[in-house]
Amino acid sequence: MPKAMIQDNSRCIGCRACMVACKEWNGLGGEHEAEDAEFFAGDGYQNPRDLDPDNYTLITYTEKPEDREWVFGRQLCMHCLEPACASVCPTTALVKTEEGPVVFDAYRCIGCRYCIQACPFQIPKYDYDMGIFPEVHKCTFCSDRIAADLEPSCAKVCPTDAITFGERDDMIVEAERRIASAPGFYEPHIYGKDEVGGTSVFHLSTVPFEQVGYTTGLPMEPLPDLTHKSMRLVPRLFIALLTLFSGLAWFARRRLAREEAEARAELQEREQI
């Protein structure tokens, strides 16, 4: 059964325990910021500015202009139901599993970075400083933990229950219940329920999503459909074109042979005269 996760930003206190737990479970390195690097990005204590090969998840800090209060958001792989990254991977190094996680297999990766290009949430990150073994890095939804019937490490560690993990259908019901139970408190939208055909991570927020760094204006149809529109024509068009060109080339060759034979005959006639 497909799993999903609710990220309820109204419950988040910005402690970043999820970021630490993620690093621990996945064995990711710490930050090595240069001395003159901008340590904090944005208005608050957000660090780093963006996801990178050592940060699969990130708490974003935004200061509300009206009361200078911080609001939080969280970046991580959305684990789309029909992931653009997996659909564009020419070697199926990225696959959507039945339980929900979109997982990456470094063995199959050729490093074309089409997944990075295609992801509407700009999640996959790449080792630009690796000479021969660069990899794509992104949240795994702790697929190894899910396989062992455990919840992802971020959900496990969250002290305020801002992260809830369970069956996808149950999570939709739960998210709807929360929005309905406190009218006017939440934005009346479950981010991720329908975006790009639905994802496995649902975000709830008390401020409009675009103000906390979420990509909005996404289509509600799966992105792979866009490529499929032209790709599905390929097999039939291929057969049609191959037949057409073979026929044309055959006629062209036959005409050429006939012309040559005529020319030869003419030459012989002239010689006889």
Place this chain on the structure above:
Amino acid sequence: MARPARRPSIGTIVALGLFGTAVVFIAIRFVYGLGAIANINDGYPWGWWVGFGVMSFISFGACGFTMALLADVLGIHKYEPFVRPTMVLGLLFYLSYVIILGIEIGRPWKAWIIFFSWGHTSALFEIAWCATIYTICLVLEFGKLATERIELPKLRRILVAIYLPAVVVGVTFSHFHQSSLGTMMTIVPLKVDDRWWSELLPATFLLTAYSTGFSVAIIEHVLATRYLRLKPRVDLLASLGNLQLVVVGIFLFLRFGDLVYQGTIASMLSVDWISLAIWVELLVGFVLPFGLLAIPSIRNTLWGPFAGSSLLIFGNLMMRNNITVVGMEVQTWQTYFPAAGEILTTVGVLAGTIWLYTFLLRVLPIHQEEPLDGPVHADVSASAHGLARSAEATA
């Protein structure tokens, strides 16, 4: 004809110098990673190498399939003089694109795994298969040319028999190969500015592949006949110019029609860099050459089609770079401008390609037009040099 040992020409020194520079950068890339020589980042993961390197080299390589389509498939035999040069040039551009791809993708030694995967939903999967099969076809076609003056009757018979099937298969795969470059960008409607993003991208990429293929054929003909001191076929250039008018006409109709249909034509009037880029691309790169080639007194000259073709190639380069770089909108802090390493590797590989082509021009019977100075001096024509050289080599 005994020839004194020649000092390498300036062109050779420059071309090989540029190629050597590229090799140095490539070595750095494989030790310290892509970031050491390129500015590409997670916002712009492809950049110049894909926009200029891969996408444009493939469109240059379109010269091969377009001319083979005209002469061998459609049977318009007057275009025969273009078939050999564009086939060789097409092959070289495909090989140079493979070199750029080998630098650009992170794990090039893993590339074979594409052929043992079933990633059929990926445009890149289609591109990889089509490009590989087309390159094999080109190698077979090249084999027929390369063995022309070698006494290998058995191999020769196979290559001659296989030529036309290779052409037909190659031309077919080329159509899907060229259009799938456009398909590749259809999955990012939010990142590519809507003045470029369109469901018609596969069609516009195929049409610009045609126009670029014709352009490369024309430019090659003008320059190579000059280089080899042969008589250029101005009549054929003009009729290729006519075909370009048709292709560019359809392209402009689709492009502007799509801008109107999508309602994005209004945003082209806004004053920003993206608008400037699109106007330069469409006006200088497509409308201006269309106008030039439409005037018979310009089209029926040697340099008229040359100028029109150069502009069309410029427009095509603009279009491909605009879609992959200029028109890309990601996070506000993410910016991209190609690094010296990216530009120099591409330019170096391009210079090496052109140098190798001029070398092949001298040793293989690629051009068979009449010599410029009349048959008396036929022995100084460049292909005769090649003959003399291969005779020396065998002796």
